Amino acid sequence: MAKKTDTEVPINGLYDEGGKLKGVAEDVETEDAVEEMETEVSLSQEELVALCKESVCPGCDVYKEAEGVRLRALADSENVKKRLQREADEMRKYAGxxxxxxxxxxxxxxxxxxxxxxxxxxxxxxxxxxxxxxxxxxxxxxxxxxxxxxxxxxxxxxxxxxxxxxxxxxxxxxxxxxxxxxxxxxxxxxxxxxxxxxxxxxxx
Incomplete structure (x- = not known):
């Protein structure tokens, strides 16, 4: 069988100008994407948190707003707990x-x-x-x-x-x-x- 040279024209459009079979790169990319998706799905919670920290910039407005909402929610929750505790203490203290x-x-x-x-x-x-x-x-x-x-x-x-x-x-x-x-x-x-x-x- 004659050896294919660089000057040969792709037969029936199966080869590209670089001498590679068409469609091979696309298939490889598709398989890589599937493997990447499977990897993302199988990530642990710690890995997901690490990825989020790497992806979200602490200095951006979205991060600051989300952090502010989180801190306000924590503060409100703590204030409610303290108020309920005070009311319970008052009720016990002056029950009679x-x-x-x-x-x-x-x-x-x-x-x-x-x-x-x-x-x-x-x-x-x-x-x-x-x-x-x-x-x-x-x-x-x-x-x-x-x-x-x-x-x-x-x-x-x-x-x-x-x-x-x-x-x-x-x-x-x-x-x-x-x-x-x-x-x-x-x-x-x-x-x-x-x-x-x-x-x-x-x-x-």
Missing amino acids: ESILADLLPILDNLDLALAHTDNLDAACKNFVIGVDMTRKLFLDAVKGHGLERVEAVRGGDFNPEIHEAVGTVEDGELSDNQIAQIVQGGYFLKGRLLRPAKVMVNKA
Whole structure:
């Protein structure tokens, strides 16, 4: 069989001018593309992330916008978690608020009973002692749940944040805006004002 030379014209169009069979390059390129696609599909998550980092420029606007959205979403999620935690803590801390508020009238009545014992005879002395002991036991019990009495004494300064003025009096022994009388005791529950102390305020 005669050897094909460089000057020979391709037979029936099967060869190109370089002497290579037509269509071979296209087939090779197609096979390479298929192999490349199979390689991409079989990439692991770490490899995909690495490819993304190589392909996306950290300085481009698209990357910056996506990063901003991601950071805002993380911040919003963290804020929601903190708010829910605070609300749960508040709920646990003040769970007994309504119950303790309902018990305050009992303390008020015990205080009222002890306030009118000055003119009682000796026969009632044991009764007064019993009432006073009951009041102390009751106070100790509610203190264990965070209940504390608001400071309000005759001659003390009126504080609108913890005192409620129910009237005014003129007492020459006191200065202006001082407490002249405690009408009803006030209470804190774990540092939060549960009920202000009701007082009469002196107006000189």
